[in-house]
Amino acid sequence: MAQALALPSDMPVARRRRFGAKNTLVHLVLLASVAAVLLPYYLMVSTSVKPIAEIFTDPFKWIPSRLAWENYVDAWNHAPFGRYFLNSVFISVSETLGVLATSALAAYAFSRMRFWGREALFVLFLGTLMIPGEVQLVPNYITIVRLGWLNTYYALIVPWLASVFGIFFMRQFFASIPQELQDAATVDGASHLTFLWRIVVPLSKPAFITVGLLSFLGSWNALTWPLIVTNTPEMRPIMVGLLSFSNEWGTQPRLLMAAATFSVLPILALFFLLQRYFIQGIARAGIKF
Amino acid sequence: MRGLARASSRRRRRLLENVEAWAFLLPAAAVLAVFHFFPILYAFYVSLLKWNMIDPVRPFVGIGNYAALLTDEKFLTALSNTTYFAVVSVLLTIPLALGFAVLLNRKLSGMSWYRTAFFVPHVTSLAAAAMVWHWLYQPDQFGLLNYLIDRVGLPPQRWLLDPAQAMPAIIAVSIWGSIGRDIVIFLAGLQNISPDYYEAAQIDGANGVQSFRYITLPLLSPTTYFVLIVSMIGAFKVFALPLFLTGGGPLDRTLTIVYSIYQQGFQFFRMGYASAQAYALFAVIFVITMLQRRVLAPRVHYDT
């Protein structure tokens, strides 16, 4: 796998592979720190493949005597994880597509169109970023109940189909597209929609990837909202399912760790495949603000 | 004649553009209106009532709920717990993240692997992380952490079950989870500092520590400021960690404000009181953020 790229900037040519006491020390410190950070994951995976007799041992057993794959089979069979996965995929993909669409449209309006009340509306949108989501928890729950959407996909997806962060982030990108391009398109008789779809979107791929990834990540890992609007196994996304699994089978770490492992595997896989976009996205989000 | 016609067609065009713009905004605005703006107002209205969601009788209590907050020991406990958590976790994470970012900024081989490793906890969900940490923090001799400290001769601790250790234990998990994100942001900030500054400093004979203090820190201050504000706001909203690790205990020592909102609203169905607590949280976050701005913004050095 290629090394993740560093951010574009004028960096001096690296003095790579400088052997010396200082650099060895740096490596040691980093290695030790990373080992500490990754220790929980080792515990998770090693417990998930330990046979039941080796879990509660004194002293702690670092390496299991054999790979107890039956833990995974048992965990999978004790709860409808297949359904949980399906739910998560459906919910997260829908939300991400929704956010990308609504954010692109709104960001375009804010950055490339003139309309009455544009600045005021933008400030209003920004203001909501300051409000903690918990203020909206109770009223949204009441709204969902009144609409009869409790324990449905609507409740899980609809409230998250737009994101102020997404709008803001894309606006920055769209704003940097030269006005000449837009003028040329107008002269050619293109509508705003055509300009957006044909020119702006292809030019803003990094923004779309970033917003898409962050949105997907947030949706996949979401807990508070899905927790309160779902009550039956059929509707639970994977993380809420994992939680209810721990309520029932919490006394059996081998099952719990197996479930935890295969719950994080998809996102981890996605992360490793697209890590440069993840990392660049977070970094950009930090800088742009 | 023609002037008038042109003016009115211009007006029509502008009107059309307005309508078109609003059409572009509509999808996002509709969702945000219903699920973000309206709830903010509705929450305030509900906070003035005493209501359990099904009772047709909903007495208006005005500021009664807010007044009750001031004398509610449980809420005040949650407030102090949350403040403790936020201050300690943020003040520990930022220097650590900055330190690691500086180390990672050296052009040695393998840096990106380290950075990826630090970042993994940010990507995995809190539910899974909490489960593993709960197992790690097992209070008896079977817990991995107790095993490790036993190797250095310390007796097994109760960790999440000990009122004094529970919150620090949660803070540790929080640092573990967010350090990667902060490292990445700091790294980006560091790499944005022009090397000319460092070269100039070297020519003037400055050593590593001095250039860190007089060049890196000031030029990094916008980034630091950003991380500080965002981390603090996020820390005040902590909920998932105590929910999965300690259930708010022991002795309510890990009860946080959002946890309290959840309890009041979704376990005791005190919708009015829960909404009042949510607004109180907003007020706290607002005040803290404004304080931070007042104190820190003047110290932020922008590279002009």
Add this chain to the structure above:
Amino acid sequence: MKVGRALRAAVASLLLAAVLVLPAGAGGPVSITFWHGMSGVLNPAIDELTNDFNKLNPGIAVAAQYQGNYGALNQKLIAAVAAGQPPTITQLFPTWTEQLIQAKAIVPVQNFFSGPDGLSEEEVADILPLLRQTNTFNGVQWTMPFNKSLYLLFYNEDLLKQNNLRVPETWDDLLKVAKALTKEEGGRTTRYGFTVRSTEDYFFAFLLTNGGSYLQAGGREVAFNSAAGVEALQFLFDLVQTHKIAYVMSGFADADMGAGKTAMYIATNPGLAFAKAAAAGRFTVGLAPLPYKKNKATILSGTDVAILAKASPEQQAAAWKYIKFITSTNAQARWFMKTYYMPVRRSARDSTLARVYMRDNPEHRAGLDSLAVAKAEPSISEWNEIRTIVNGAVEEALLGKKTPKQALDDAAARANRLLSQRK
């Protein structure tokens, strides 16, 4: 030509509509839903009862739906009532009933006693009086008891036999037996005689067996911080800190007993299934009435069932039939044998089926004997929160942060404040 084709299309769509629409209205079985929070082995048990009922009553189709644990069931129920889409029947704890009555969300089961499918006076009297009491508000019985349990002492029978110990009957017995069964090896305790869960039910169990009570007469103030209560909490504290023959935990005591960490603990009778699973055949689990000091007593726990007011009269009648069935003598005897919940009818308890079962499984004697001395918790809606407050007090006392008297007095003050807000 065109007219002909159009006509044919119209007829076809009318026929299609008729086929689709008509059967829905054409008198199929009355369809009702039953929301419950029973998981594990209880889920198939209720499904079995439900299937039997459906077979015996072809005009009714009951769907028993598991809604998650009781916390989730409560949330879902309140939300459904608020949204106007509740189930037909719901399982509920006595502490939930008041709210639902105030919101006019349920109809009293008493209404159905005198109907065509009703209960004779004998049949009504057959239901254990204590249970009918807890379900009666202002003289009207609103809900029907369904799965009731009580607290018993669970113990490792083999361990007691091996050490020639008799099953403890009083608090002093408990102390002695726990001491005898606590084992130390190399400076560390490898087995404790007793487990103390830092929960309010543990405290209440010892409060009641010391002659204490939950509320004062009149129900406006709590009574758990009486001398009896302080003594009870002190006793638990002493077991842990002074004698060091018990340890505090908040998890699953049956798992600990199965792992050999403890010899005795307190739990409700359905917990027997978990205890047996944890023992996995390595030892026999015994049940005994709670050890007492002043009087024999135990806590009555468990849920009832209620009919929701939003249901149509047909549905309500069908719901009543179902409730009548699952609380009938035969069904309750079978329910008892499958789930270890107490039968709600005397006739079920005395039936041949139950008696034969008890002869072969004598550990259940303890539960049935304790039924006579069971006390129910107050069925007021504030009680849930008061339990949480008491839980906090128990934790504080057991961890030595406050003396038992201080902890209970503080808790009583907060609880009384809650109660004073009752209209």
